[in-house]
Amino acid sequence: MSLRLKDLYQGFRDPQTIQALAKQIHSTAQKLREPLAIMEVCGGHTHTIMKYGLSQVLPSNIDFIHGPGCPVCIMPKERIDQAITLAQMDNSILLTLGDMIRVPGSKSSLAKERAKGFDIRALYSPLDALKIAQENPDKNVIFFAIGFETTTPMTAAILEQSLALGLQNLFFHINHVLVSPAVHAIMQDDSCKITALIGPSHVSVISGAKIYQPLAEEFQVPIVVSGFEPVDVMQSILLIVKQVVADQHRVEIQYSRAVTVEGNHKAQQLIERYLELRDHFRWRGLGDIPLSGLQLKPQFSALDAEKVFAEYLSDEPIDDHKRCICGDILRGHAKPKACNLFGKGCDPTRPLGSCMVSSEGACHAYYKYAQVILPRDITVQKSQPS
Amino acid sequence: MCLSIPSKITQIDELNIATVDTMGVSRQVSLDLMAEPVSEGDYVLIHVGFAMTKMNESDALASLQLYQQMIELMDSESLASQDLSGVLVK
Amino acid sequence: MKRVELSHGGGGVESQQLIQNLFYRAFGNEILLKAEDAAVLAIEGQVAFTTDSFTVSPLFFQGGNIGKLAVAGTVNDLAMMGAKPLYLSCAFMIEEGFLWSELETIVFSMAAELKKCGTKVVCGDTKVVPKGAVDQLFINTSGIGQIIAPLHAFPSGQGLKKDDAIIVSGDIGRHGAVILAARESLNLQSDLQSDCEVLWPAIQALFNAGVDCHALRDATRGGLSALLNEWASSSQVCIEIDEDNIPIDDAVQGLCELLGFDALDFANEGTFVLSVSAKQADLALQTLQQFTFCQNATVIGRVSDFQAGLVILQSPWGSQRVLEWPKGELLPRIC
Numbered sequence: 001m002s003l004r005l006k007d008l009y010q011g012f013r014d015p016q017t018i019q020a021l022a023k024q025i026h027s028t029a030q031k032l033r034e035p036l037a038i039m040e041v042c043g044g045h046t047h048t049i050m051k052y053g054l055s056q057v058l059p060s061n062i063d064f065i066h067g068p069g070c071p072v073c074i075m076p077k078e079r080i081d082q083a084i085t086l087a088q089m090d091n092s093i094l095l096t097l098g099d100m101i102r103v104p105g106s107k108s109s110l111a112k113e114r115a116k117g118f119d120i121r122a123l124y125s126p127l128d129a130l131k132i133a134q135e136n137p138d139k140n141v142i143f144f145a146i147g148f149e150t151t152t153p154m155t156a157a158i159l160e161q162s163l164a165l166g167l168q169n170l171f172f173h174i175n176h177v178l179v180s181p182a183v184h185a186i187m188q189d190d191s192c193k194i195t196a197l198i199g200p201s202h203v204s205v206i207s208g209a210k211i212y213q214p215l216a217e218e219f220q221v222p223i224v225v226s227g228f229e230p231v232d233v234m235q236s237i238l239l240i241v242k243q244v245v246a247d248q249h250r251v252e253i254q255y256s257r258a259v260t261v262e263g264n265h266k267a268q269q270l271i272e273r274y275l276e277l278r279d280h281f282r283w284r285g286l287g288d289i290p291l292s293g294l295q296l297k298p299q300f301s302a303l304d305a306e307k308v309f310a311e312y313l314s315d316e317p318i319d320d321h322k323r324c325i326c327g328d329i330l331r332g333h334a335k336p337k338a339c340n341l342f343g344k345g346c347d348p349t350r351p352l353g354s355c356m357v358s359s360e361g362a363c364h365a366y367y368k369y370a371q372v373i374l375p376r377d378i379t380v381q382k383s384q385p386s
Numbered sequence: 387m388c389l390s391i392p393s394k395i396t397q398i399d400e401l402n403i404a405t406v407d408t409m410g411v412s413r414q415v416s417l418d419l420m421a422e423p424v425s426e427g428d429y430v431l432i433h434v435g436f437a438m439t440k441m442n443e444s445d446a447l448a449s450l451q452l453y454q455q456m457i458e459l460m461d462s463e464s465l466a467s468q469d470l471s472g473v474l475v476k
Numbered sequence: 477m478k479r480v481e482l483s484h485g486g487g488g489v490e491s492q493q494l495i496q497n498l499f500y501r502a503f504g505n506e507i508l509l510k511a512e513d514a515a516v517l518a519i520e521g522q523v524a525f526t527t528d529s530f531t532v533s534p535l536f537f538q539g540g541n542i543g544k545l546a547v548a549g550t551v552n553d554l555a556m557m558g559a560k561p562l563y564l565s566c567a568f569m570i571e572e573g574f575l576w577s578e579l580e581t582i583v584f585s586m587a588a589e590l591k592k593c594g595t596k597v598v599c600g601d602t603k604v605v606p607k608g609a610v611d612q613l614f615i616n617t618s619g620i621g622q623i624i625a626p627l628h629a630f631p632s633g634q635g636l637k638k639d640d641a642i643i644v645s646g647d648i649g650r651h652g653a654v655i656l657a658a659r660e661s662l663n664l665q666s667d668l669q670s671d672c673e674v675l676w677p678a679i680q681a682l683f684n685a686g687v688d689c690h691a692l693r694d695a696t697r698g699g700l701s702a703l704l705n706e707w708a709s710s711s712q713v714c715i716e717i718d719e720d721n722i723p724i725d726d727a728v729q730g731l732c733e734l735l736g737f738d739a740l741d742f743a744n745e746g747t748f749v750l751s752v753s754a755k756q757a758d759l760a761l762q763t764l765q766q767f768t769f770c771q772n773a774t775v776i777g778r779v780s781d782f783q784a785g786l787v788i789l790q791s792p793w794g795s796q797r798v799l800e801w802p803k804g805e806l807l808p809r810i811c
Contacts, residue, residue, distance in 0.1 A: 003443050005409060006726075007450060008392040008429065009733065015720075015792035017453040020460050022793070024470075044389065053795025097434065124662055124735075125435025127416060150390065154436050157418045202390045205431060205439050209475045224472060231453065239472055251475035257446040258431055261475050264439055266421035368800055391733045408734050410727030411657065412665040 012229030013052075021234035022057040028238065031245045035061040037193045038240060039332055041183060042200040043070035043361060044228050050365045052230040054237075062237065065194055065332035066362035068182050071146045071175070072099045073330065073354040073361045074283045077318040079175060080105035083144045084113055085312050086173065086305060093119045093136060095129050096144040097151070099358040104351060106318045126151075126158045133162070133170035142171045142305050150202040152176040152294065153267035156274045159296075159303065173305040174295050177281060179203050180211050181292035185283075186331055187219045194332060196240045198233065199225035201255055208263025212251045220249045227255035274300060282317060284354055285327035326353035329362050336366040343367065390433040392441055395426050406432060478576035485570070485604030494602060498580060502587040503566075503597040515598035517563060519622050524559035526550060527618035535578070535612060537654050539669030540745075542615055543582035547589035548674050548745060549696070550619040555679040556692045556748065558625025561593055567601040567616040574613060582613070593676040595619075624683060631692040631750075636711035640690055640779040641757035645678065645748045645764055646671065646772045647723040648700055652742025653731045664734075668727045673746025673769045682750075685763045691751040695744040701802045702741075703749055704787045712784040717777035717799065720792045741802040751779060 011017075029036070040046055046066050049055060055064065068074055080103055087094035087110065094110065101110040101122045114120040119139075123129065126143065133141040145155040155176065162170045179200060186192060199212055204225045212223045222243035226236035236254040243250060253259050274297060281293025296304045306313065320326060323341055328334040336342050336355065346352040348364055355363035393406035393415075402417045404424065416436045417424065424430060429441040452470065483490040500509060507515050530546045547564070554561040566586070570579070590597065625631060650671040657664045675694065682689060691711070695703045700722070708715045724739045732739050746769055752760050757775055764770035782788070787799040 003429070003447050005392065005394050005407070005429065008441065008446060009409075009729075011446075011450045011453070014453065016457045018793040020453070020456050023460065024456075051797070053791055053797050056795040057793060121661075127435045128661065150433055150438070153419050153438075154434055157416065157436065161418075202431070202433060202438070205390070209473075213475060235470060236472075238470060252471070253473040253475065256473045257442045257449060258439055261473070264419065264421050267419045267438070270419070389736045407730075409730030410666055410668070410725075411730040411734060413663060413734070 009229070012227060012231040014231060017231050018052075018057070018234055021231065021238055025062070025234065025238050025241055026059050028241045028245060029059045029061055032061055032241065034195075035063060036195055036241065036244060037063050037065050038196045038198060038237065039065045039067045039186075039194045040198040040233075041067040041179060042203070043073065043358065043365070044201065045198055045226065045233060046362055046365045048228055048230055048233050050368070054230060054233060058237065062241070066329060066335070067332065068186065068283065068286060068330045070354075070358050070361050071148055071151070071177060072103055072358035073326070074177065074182075074285065075100070075103060075146065075175060075354060076282045076284045077104075077106045077320070078282075078315055080109070081107075081318065082306075082313045082315070083110060083173065084108060086142050086144070086309060087113055087118045087120050089140065089309070089312065091138065092140045092142060093121065093132060094142050094144060095121050095123055095132060097126070097146060098122055098124070100144065100146055102351070103354050103357045126154045129170060130158055130161055130165070130167070133167050134165070137169060139169060140171060141169055142173055144173045144175065146175045148177060148179055148200070148203050149207045150205070152275065153206060153264070153270050156270040159274050159300070160270065162303070170303070171305040171308055172296060172303055174275065176275070176294040177283070178292050178294070180215060181289050182283060182286065183215055184218075185286055185289045185292070187215065187221075189331060191333065194221065196221050196244060197223040198236050198240070199223050199251075201226060201228045201232075201258070204253075204255070204259045204263065206264050206267050209251055209253050209259055209261050210263070216249050216251050222249050223251045225251070225253045225255050225259050227258070283330075284320070285330035321352050324353040326355045326363075329355055336363040339363070390431045390438060392429050393432050395424055395428045395430060397426060398424070404430075404437065406430065406437070480570050480572060480574040480576060480579060480604055482572050482604050482606065485602055491602065498583055499600060499602075502583045503590070503600075505596045505598070507563075507596060507598040508600075515563070517598065517620070519562065519620065522623040522627075524554050524557040524621040524623055525619070526553040527616065528553065529614060529616040531611065531614050532655065533611065534658050535582070537658055537670055538667070539650070539654060540672040541582050541585055542613060543586040544589055544672050545745060546615040546617045547586045547595075548672050550617040551589070551593060551595055552675045552694045552746075552748070554619050554621035555676040556631065556694055557621065557623065558631050558679070558683065558689065558692070559621030559623045560680065561595045561619055561621045561676055563596055563598045563620045564590070565599045565618045566597045567603075569603045569605060569610050569614040571610050571612050572604055572607055579613075589674050592674045624680075625689070629688045631689040633691055633693065633707050633710035635690040636707055636713050636715075636751045636779050637690055637753070638713065638779055638781050639754050640751045641754050641775050642704075642715060642717065642777040642779065643750050643752065643757065643760055643764075643773060644700070644722065644776050645675075645750075645770045646746075647725045647728070648695065648744055648747055649728045649732075649739035649742035650725060650747075651745040652699060653728045653739070655743070656735075656737075657731055662735075664731070666727050666731070668725075668731070671744055671746040671769070675746060675748055675769075678764055678767045678770050681763050681766065682760060685759060687752060687756055687760045687763060689750050689752060692748060694746075694748040697743050698802050699742045699744065700740045700749070701738075701799055704799060705801050707751070708787050709785050714780045714782040714784060715777060715787045716780055716782070717787065717789050718792075719789045721774060721776045723772045723774055740799065754778070
C-alpha cells in the first residue's frame with residue numbers, strides 16, 4: 001500500500017478511527033482515580049479540539065486547559081506599539097506575518113495604521129522580506145519577526161541570505177519566544193492544576209521532543225507530542241490516560257511521522273548562529289519570564305531594529321484592559337466564557353485582548369467553535385438524507 | 387503551534403527551491419532548512435514558505451494500518467492488547 | 477496597442493465608435509439598437525428588479541472575468557426570486573488607458589453569458605475617467621425579470637419549513653478560492669476554476685418540474701456560512717448540516733489547508749442553495765443533476781426546530797459545533 005497525499009489528511013481525520021479511539025479512552029479513563037486536566041500547549045491544538053468538537057466525545061473526567069501557544073496572543077502591547085512606531089517612521093516599510101496586523105496595541109493596530117496610509121504588509125512567508133528590501137533600496141525595511149521555535153529558523157534563514165546579499169536596508173525586530181520556559185512558568189505556579197500536557201506538533205519538529213524531558217521530570221506529568229489532526233489528538237489523549245493510569249510521566253511522541261527526539265539539527269544550528277537568549281521577555285498575561293525569548297547576537301547589531309532605531313522606541317510596559325482576563329486564560333486558570341467581556345464588547349471583529357485576535361487564541365477558537373449555546377451533552381436525532 | 391501541512395514535492399528547482407503540491411494547489415518553497423536531501427515524490431511539512439522536514443512515510447502508513455486494525459477489532463476483546471504507543475523519549 | 481481614451485466617453489464621434497463597434501456589436505438586439513434615451517419594455521405580471529456593481533480584482537481570473545461575473549451575478553439574483561431574467565442595463569466606468577482588446581474580451585464574455593438565458597442588454601452607459609479615478613474597470617448591471625414562481629409558493633428567506641431538506645447545487649468555495657489564490661503576494665499556482673455561471677436554466681427546470689422551492693439563494697459574499705445564518709435568522713428556524721455531505725473540491729480544500737481558511741466562508745458565483753420539503757428532495761436533485769454545473773448537487777442537511785436562528789454542523793463522529801457568521805478580514809493563519 002503506498003501513501004497518497006490525501007491519506008495524510010483524511011487518514012488522520014477518519015470518523016471511525018475517532019470513534020474507536022473515543023471508545024478506548026472512555027474505557028481506560030474509568031480507571032482514573034482523579035479527573036484529568038490536560039493542557040494543550042499550542043493554539044493549533046485548541047483549534048483542532050474546538051473545530052472537531054473533541055470534548056463532546058470524551059468522558060467527563062477529562063478536561064482541557066488552554067495553553068499559551070499563540071505567539072500573537074502573548075505579544076505585549078508595548079512591543080506592538082514599537083512595531084507601529086517603526087511603521088510610522090519616514091521611509092520605512094514594516095513587514096510581519098498574518099494575524100499580527102490585527103493585534104491591538106495601546107492605541108491602535110498595524111491594520112489601522114495601514115488604513116491611514118503607512119506601508120505595512122502582512123506576509124505569508126519571511127522570504128518575501130528579502131524581495132521587498134531589494135525592490136526598495138531607499139527604504140528601511142523592517143521585519144517584525146514573531147513565532148515560536150517553528151518559525152524562528154525561517155527568520156535565521158532570511159537573515160543569512162540578507163548578509164550574503166549584502167542588503168543594507170533590511171532590519172529585524174525579533175520577538176521569537178520559546179515554549180518550554182513558558183510552560184515551566186505556568187506549571188510552577190502553586191495554583192496550577194495541570195496533570196498532563198499535549199506537546200506542540202511543529203515546535204517539536206524543529207527542536208525535537210527532547211526539550212520536554214526536563215518538564216516531565218520536574219513536574220512529574222506525562223507529555224505526549226501530538227500531531228494536529230483530530231485522530232492525532234485523540235490518540236495522544238489515550239496515551240496520556242494510559243500513562244496516568246500506570247503512574248508514568250514520560251515524554252512520548254505520538255506524531256512520529258514528523259517528530260523525532262533530536263529534531264532538525266540544521267535548523268537548530270542556524271538559530272544558534274544568529275540568535276541568543278534574552279535575559280528577560282515580558283509575555284502578555286504571564287508577565288516576565290527569564291530566558292524565554294531570543295534576540296540577535298551582538299555582532300549583528302547593525303541589523304537589529306531595536307538597537308538601530310532605539311531612540312524612537314519605548315519599552316515601558318503597558319497593561320491590558322482592567323476587565324480582560326487573558327492572563328488567567330493563558331495561565332490555564334479560566335476558560336474564555338468566564339470573562340465578562342467575552343462576546344460582550346470583545347469578539348473577533350473588536351478584540352480587546354489578543355486571545356480573541358488570532359484564530360489560534362483560546363477566546364477566538366471558543367467563539368467560533370464552542371459557542372455559548374450548545375450544552376455539552378446534547379444529541380440531535382440525525383435523519384438520513386434521502 | 388504553527389500551521390504546517392504535508393505537501394508533495396513535484397519538482398526540485400534551482401537554488402534549493404522546490405515546487406510542492408497541496409491537493410491541487412502548488413507553491414515554491416525553500417529547502418534551506420532541510421537537514422536531509424529530498425526528491426520528487428517525497429512528502430514534506432511546509433511552514434511559511436519553507437520545507438521543515440520530510441514526513442516519515444513508513445511511519446505514517448504504519449499508523450494508518452494500525453487504526454484500520456483498531457476499527458476492525460473495535461468490538462472484540464483483543465482490542466486491549468493492541469499497541470498504540472508512541473515513541474518514548476528515554 | 478489600442479487603448480480607451482477620455483474621448484471615448486465624451487459623447488462625440490469617438491464615443492459612438494466605442495458604442496457601435498463594441499457594445500452594439502456584442503449586445504445588439506432590436507430594443508438596444510433603437511438607441512433611444514430609454515428602453516420601452518412590456519412585461520406581464522409581477523416584475524423583479526435588482527442591481528449590482530462589480531469591482532473584482534484581478535479582472536481576469538481562472539474560469540471567468542469581470543464581465544461574466546457582471547452578467548451572471550445579476551441574472552442569478554433574479555433567478556433566485558423565481559424570475560426569468562429578461563432585460564439588463566449595463567454601465568461601464570473605464571479608466572483611461574484601459575486596453576481595448578481586454579475590454580472586447582470582457583464584453584464578448586458578457587454576450588456569451590446572456591445567450592445562455594436569452595437575456596438582453598437593452599440600455600447602457602459608458603464613462604471614461606482619468607487615470608486613478610477608478611481601478612481599471614467597474615461594471616454595474618441592473619436587471620428586470622418576470623416572476624414565474626407561483627404566487628402561493630414564492631421562494632423567500634423567510635420560507636424555510638421544519639423538516640425541509642437543504643440542498644446545495646455543487647461544490648462550494650471555488651470563486652473565493654480562485655480570487656484568493658490570485659493574490660500576487662501568495663505566489664500560488666493551481667487549476668482552480670471559478671464556479672461563475674448563469675443559473676437560470678437550472679432554476680427554470682426546477683419550476684417546470686413542479687419543485688416547490690421554499691427558499692433559493694446563491695451563496696455569494698460570505699459563502700455558505702453567511703447564507704445559512706441569514707436563512708436561520710429570517711425564518712427563525714434551526715438548520716442542521718452534516719459536515720461530511722458538503723461537497724468541496726480537493727484544490728479548494730488544499731488552499732484552505734495551506735492558509736488556514738474554511739471553504740464555508742468563501743464566495744460562490746454559480747452555486748446556490750435551496751430548501752424544499754423532504755419528499756421533493758429526490759425530484760430536485762434529479763432535475764438539477766442534468767446540468768453540468770449542478771452535477772454535484774446534494775442534500776447537506778435539514779431544517780429543525782431545535783433552536784431558532786442557529787446553524788449547527790454535525791461531524792460524522794457525533795460532535796456538533798455552531799456555524800458562525802464569517803467575520804473580519806480573511807488573514808492567513810500562520811503562527
